[in-house]
Amino acid sequence: MNPFFAALAGAVDLITHADQKLVDIISLSLKVSATAVVIASVLGLAIGAIVSVTRFTGRGMVIAALNATMGLPPVVIGLVVYLLLSRAGPLGHYGLLFTPPAMVIAQVILITPIIAALSRQILEDAWREYQDQFASLGIKNASAAATLIWDCRFSLVTIALAGLGRACAEVGAVMIVGGNIDGVTRTMTTAIALETTKGDLPLALSLGIVLVAIVLAINIVAQWLKSFAERRYG
Amino acid sequence: MASQPPAALRLLPVRAENAAVAFAGKSILRGIDLEITKNTRTVIMGSNGAGKSTLLRLLHGLLLPTAGRVVNAVGEPVATQVLRQHDAMLFQRPVMLRASALDNVLYAAKHQVRGITMPPPHVSALNALQSVGLAELANRPARVLSGGEQQRVAFARALVRDPEILYLDEPTASLDPQSARQIETLISTAAGRGVTIVMTTHNLAQAKRLASQIILLNDGAIAEITPATQFFIQPRSAAGRAFVEGES
Numbered sequence: 010m011n012p013f014f015a016a017l018a019g020a021v022d023l024i025t026h027a028d029q030k031l032v033d034i035i036s037l038s039l040k041v042s043a044t045a046v047v048i049a050s051v052l053g054l055a056i057g058a059i060v061s062v063t064r065f066t067g068r069g070m071v072i073a074a075l076n077a078t079m080g081l082p083p084v085v086i087g088l089v090v091y092l093l094l095s096r097a098g099p100l101g102h103y104g105l106l107f108t109p110p111a112m113v114i115a116q117v118i119l120i121t122p123i124i125a126a127l128s129r130q131i132l133e134d135a136w137r138e139y140q141d142q143f144a145s146l147g148i149k150n151a152s153a154a155a156t157l158i159w160d161c162r163f164s165l166v167t168i169a170l171a172g173l174g175r176a177c178a179e180v181g182a183v184m185i186v187g188g189n190i191d192g193v194t195r196t197m198t199t200a201i202a203l204e205t206t207k208g209d210l211p212l213a214l215s216l217g218i219v220l221v222a223i224v225l226a227i228n229i230v231a232q233w234l235k236s237f238a239e240r241r242y243g
Numbered sequence: 244m245a246s247q248p249p250a251a252l253r254l255l256p257v258r259a260e261n262a263a264v265a266f267a268g269k270s271i272l273r274g275i276d277l278e279i280t281k282n283t284r285t286v287i288m289g290s291n292g293a294g295k296s297t298l299l300r301l302l303h304g305l306l307l308p309t310a311g312r313v314v315n316a317v318g319e320p321v322a323t324q325v326l327r328q329h330d331a332m333l334f335q336r337p338v339m340l341r342a343s344a345l346d347n348v349l350y351a352a353k354h355q356v357r358g359i360t361m362p363p364p365h366v367s368a369l370n371a372l373q374s375v376g377l378a379e380l381a382n383r384p385a386r387v388l389s390g391g392e393q394q395r396v397a398f399a400r401a402l403v404r405d406p407e408i409l410y411l412d413e414p415t416a417s418l419d420p421q422s423a424r425q426i427e428t429l430i431s432t433a434a435g436r437g438v439t440i441v442m443t444t445h446n447l448a449q450a451k452r453l454a455s456q457i458i459l460l461n462d463g464a465i466a467e468i469t470p471a472t473q474f475f476i477q478p479r480s481a482a483g484r485a486f487v488e489g490e491s
Contacts, residue, residue: 145332160341242341243386
């Protein structure tokens with residue numbers, strides 16, 4: 010049998026039988042990425058909201074920096090977090106290197122700028138629309154920002170889902186700070202990289218199929234949310 | 244409607260004293276001296292770019308004067324959070340939150356400093372929606388309402404603040420004639436209840452129906468302030484005569 014189809018058949022078998030190793034890897038990946046997205050959403054939305062409703066010296070530079078950091082190479086983030094968390098690093102005494110929290114930290118650094126930059130754009134567009142009305146009602150900026158976040162919630166959830174997709178699909182940073190330790194820090198992407206080099210193609214492909222399915226599902230949910238909000242609220 | 248705030252907080256009369264507004268070095272308004280007194284219906288008119296909307300925003304406190312001042316009855320600048328509680332503004336394009344019509348009005352009610360004699364925000368919001376004839380659409384998402392209905396929700400949102408002054412920036416400019424007449428009726432009703440009206444419009448017939456006095460702006464300066472009955476028959480200024488002749 011063609012090696013690709015042999016691997017595909019093995020992958021389907023692993024998925025349909027809910028192979029425990031496969032389930033553990035998927036479970037850890039989702040836990041790490043979901044935790045990172047929740048933390049990054051809180052940070053990113055706060056940054057996006059502050060930048061969108063306030064005017065201060067250097068604001069243009071902050072926006073440029075936010076946009077630039079959306080494209081930070083994951084391996085560079087991984088390297089920086091590795092240096093910070095390594096035994097000799099400033100945060101080394103916490104003993105986080107090669108643990109899931111280290112991977113969460115790396116993913117938070119990776120996706121916070123994405124959520125901050127994209128939410129800043131959405132909230133600023135909304136701010137332009139609402140600014141006079143808020144001012145007319147005598148509403149202060151902090152309260153206005155909270156209203157904007159709630160009013161744009163569907164678009165912002167879509168951004169968070171995009172962040173989740175990015176986190177799930179990321180390999181470089183989690184490989185460096187997690188160490189790809191079996192049963193401890195092995196995620197879908199790091200396992201795919203490892204199993205491919207080991208020649209365990211069915212496991213690698215099954216993880217790839219699940220990963221693509223997750224990313225696809227996230228995009229379908231995001232699209233559905235957007236159309237639901239447009240239908241429901243105009 | 245228009246219950247009396249404490250004297251120290253009272254807005255009226257609002258006075259602009261030699262006020263000017265400039266953006267990026269370009270003069271938009273200059274030498275503005277006027278007084279908005281209680282129970283008047285002031286319509287600000289002028290050609291495009293004359294500074295009508297800027298003057299309205301200046302009086303409402305959304306803009307700070309770059310020279311001169313705009314003050315309330317006791318000489319305080321109108322652009323303060325506390326004084327903002329006593330007026331309201333209706334914009335040409337109503338801005339609706341992604342929420343029901345009722346929640347849009349409720350939002351304004353909840354952000355209003357409420358006297359002890361005022362009903363709870365929810366009751367005030369429902370009453371305000373009822374007063375603009377939209378009680379039956381209270382739970383409908385505001386953004387899916389027609390333009391005229393959205394403007395009425397915005398009107399309810401203004402009324403729920405129990406304003407002393409209601410500023411309206413071309414409130415019927417984007418509405419069909421029937422919706423425009425509904426808004427005019429609401430303006431007249433509010434004025435009848437003691438709300439002081441200050442509005443801009445391009446519509447001369449509408450100004451005739453609603454105004455007690457006309458402020459004519461010409462190139463960022465006041466050309467004249469004239470009782471409406473006189474303005475449409477015998478304007479005082481050359482700009483006024485040209486405006487009335489050109490528009491009628």
